[in-house]
Amino acid sequence: MRKIVLAMSVSVDGFFEGPGRELDWHLVDDELHQHFNDELRSMSAFLDGRVSYELMAGYWPTADAAPGASGPMAEFAGIWREMPKLVFSRTLERAEWNTTIRREVVPEEIEALKRQPGGDMSLGGADLAATFMRHDLIDAYHLYVHPVLLGRGRPLFPDSASRTALVPAGSRTFGNGVVLLRYTRRPPRTSCGTLPRPESSSRATDTDRLRARDGRQRRVDGRGRGPGVRPAACPAASRAARPAGTGRRPRGR
Structure with a gap:
């Protein structure tokens, strides 16, 4: 192209x-x-x-x-x-x-x-x-x-x-x-998709749920919710002057 x-x-x-x-x-x-x-x-x-x-x-x-x-x-x-x-x-x-x-x-x-x-x-x-x-x-x-x-x-x-x-x-x-x-x-980035939901079993702790929720928030608004938090990573998709005395311009402007 x-x-x-x-x-x-x-x-x-x-x-x-x-x-x-x-x-x-x-x-x-x-x-x-x-x-x-x-x-x-x-x-x-x-x-x-x-x-x-x-x-x-x-x-x-x-x-x-x-x-x-x-x-x-x-x-x-x-x-x-x-x-x-x-x-x-x-x-x-x-x-x-x-x-x-x-x-x-x-x-x-x-x-x-x-x-x-x-x-x-x-x-x-x-x-x-x-x-x-x-x-x-x-x-x-x-x-x-x-x-x-x-x-x-x-x-x-x-x-x-x-x-x-x-x-x-x-x-x-x-x-x-x-x-x-x-x-x-720069080529446009691809969509990162959505994070998986935390497990609904008792093995999913409150900390797990908080981390997953915070990760989703960062993916939505592109920034961490508190100071110093980096956005979640997302992989990217793989003429001149006028010649003297003429008053006219060559290409390249």
Whole structure:
């Protein structure tokens, strides 16, 4: 089953863009851009919102034909053109470059996409990412942490009433100081079932009954009834910056 991967550049204090939508704090050199290319080449599709798609479509289709274009930037232009793209928008009327428009994020349709064969899918755009998070559709997070504290701006992760458990899946420090942190979703725990009832014979002492009752309580509310009591054990089930001078963003945000 293929995964949906959110790859975003963020500041140390969690913002993906400054208060004026500026991205001049993104540090993208050839090493990091080549890494983006290597990561994205293995994807089977790009999933974008309208704003992200229009930024990309306004620059990358012909970026490799620009005077002096070479290296990772020219290489990414070909990757972007050839990659199948899904754009989620209620207003976009027309899209080119191997792009399909969808009007709504329908969780059942996204889950069906994930069950299809092929590589993982790269999710782009903070607004679309927030929608996918709300529907619990993101399987992996690749956070490119740039060495800066912005102080204010737009946070990557919106407020949420739910908690998402993650598992560290690796890290890498690049020469320019950017640190990649990889996380995947933690698998859900299985139900522990119920504890057996204490024996009804005279051999079941009051202490036995108290222990069984206390164990059931811990399994129900997830905590001990007194201070210092641990919950009962339950086995678990077995894209980047804008290139300089262009005002456009490569993938990885």
